[in-house]
Amino acid sequence: MEILQTLEAIWLARTAILDGLWNTIQISFLSILLGTILGIIVGLILTYGNRAARFAIRIYSDFLRGTPVFVLILACFYILSVVGLDLTAFQAGVFALTLFCSSHVGEIVRGALQAIPKGQTEAAKSIGLTFSKTFFSVLLPQALRQILPTWVNTATEIVKASTLLSIIGVVELLLAVQQIISRTYLSLELYFFAGFVFFIINFAIEKAGRYVERKVAIPT
Amino acid sequence: MSQNLLEIQNLHKRFGQLEVLKGIDLTMRQGDVVSLIGSSGSGKTTLLRCVNLLEEYEEGVVAVEGEQIGYKQKGGKRVRLSEKEIARQRAMTGMAFQHFNLFPHMTAVRNVMLGLIKTRGMDKDEAHSIAEKWLERVGMLQRKDHFPGQLSGGQQQRVAIARAIAMNPKLMLFDEVTSALDPELVNEVLAVVLDLAKDGMTMLLVTHEMQFAHDVSNRVIFMQDGRIGEEGPPKELFKKPKSERLAAFLKSSKF
């Protein structure tokens, strides 16, 4: 490996790389945020919705989870422009990742809520709590703790999937690095570099997740 | 040649800092039935597990039919035998465990056949007929095609004993074979062990069933803090314990 040459290439292209990194962070953050909000709604409908609503959302969720995220990104990118929604590649990509994230978060939320023993709701009712009070002060706090590890995992999946936006031309970190590769031919070194940066991001997310998990754990 | 079947000399075993066996001497002849009793932590299970090298020992000798188990002396140093040699030596003894440890993915008869085929090199038909013979002996022939998960604890333990005994071992090791069983299932397993003893099988048992130890053994060893506290024929040992410790232990065991 030409380490000095590589470091020099990275240094020379630092603004491009940082811009790419910033895009990666924005894509990931927006998709996780919006996907989580949408996903909670999906999960609530899957758990508490009436039959028709549950059925519709079940199809939504199964369809999104059965489709590869790459296909989802391509489909959103091409289809949205045809139906007259003038979105940039960035926006279409975030839209696709948001849908992807929502279906996964939806399942996590449903699983966590259903895993809470029935006795909890009954106990809450017996001390006179309404459904919304039961939900917010009894069920949600328990569900959130269960959701956390899987949700962190989903977040790292989204960060990794954000690289797929390079294929529809969004200059996130991977595409920024590829552009340097096309000038310098340092493919081995620079792909390694890109992989390493993602490793660091995901490693940090995982560590942060573990930390929060420990902080909020219910003592046993 | 009146060689001892099992010969243990000055056996020491440590788990880290903790010395659990502090110099054990024990000999057994063909046809002996020896029970190890004692409170938990006295080292009796560890002693049993050193005989087939499920526990490695640091010092001393364990020999079956004059052959040292697990190690050889080479230039004044102790060297561990090869994996293959150890496997061969382990097959000289049979073992029944507290938790049966049947192979859950095989039927009862396949459990018994596995060692016969893979270790003894028998063909399937021969192994099958031997397996059936032993399953019949322990009263499990009707259930031979059941999987362990489909059998009660007592039934699993009887299959496990058949699996060990079918290998035609020189010495059978029983490690608290009834401790994990519901009380109503204990007797069916003890009956099988008693039956084998009557047949002249050489056996070393760890047990909490004092009445059973009394009935089945020709010698009982009371283990105490990693040493042999007291030993003798069951009638003497149980009737006239010499030490306070043994007397107290027998009292707490409701014998």
Add this chain to the structure above:
Amino acid sequence: MDYDFNFAAVWRDFDLLLSGLGLGILLALISIAIGCLIGLLAAFGMLSKRRAIRWISLSYVSAIRNTPILILILFTFFALPQLGIRLGKIESFIVTLSVYAGAYLTEVFRAGLVALPKGLREAGLTIGLTEFRTKLLITIPVMLRNVLPSLSNNFISLFKDTSLAAAIAVPELTFYARKINVETFRVIETWLVASLMYVVTCYVIAAVLRQVETRLAIPR
């Protein structure tokens, strides 16, 4: 939205899509087979007495799991030739997907091995089997049956990940969908059909694997 649906163009090339789907399934099958071998080795590595071996296995798993698969695919195909390792598109993708699958399966197998009762191995040893034969005949078969459900989930994810082979022009389903999209401009039809093909295949694979699971399950 005025868009006239016309599936004729997609039907004309449906056999291409089907052949792409077949290739995707094949790629996933080969990769999970190789991945299982790698995963088994690394799982035993994680449980090894030797620190160096544990460290190597752990590094492999966390490096692969925290790196976007697209970067791994591009690295193997474009960067490894720099080291003289030149592979065809399909071979290169199989290598990547196998190594990727191996990292996820390592975790599955490790957890499965740890969950086995200790006495299982000891019982194998007492009937005179060597350590190796005990693994081969007892611990591995029992563990594999116990982890079958996670193995199925991993296979389905791998199948979806074969869509990424399109990034290096391996002619699987997503590759042909993009081709048809560009050639016919039947954008919605193409992506609808392609994603439905993925979704339905996932359903079928899941149903088949559930059958396999019940058939192979240890009776109790």
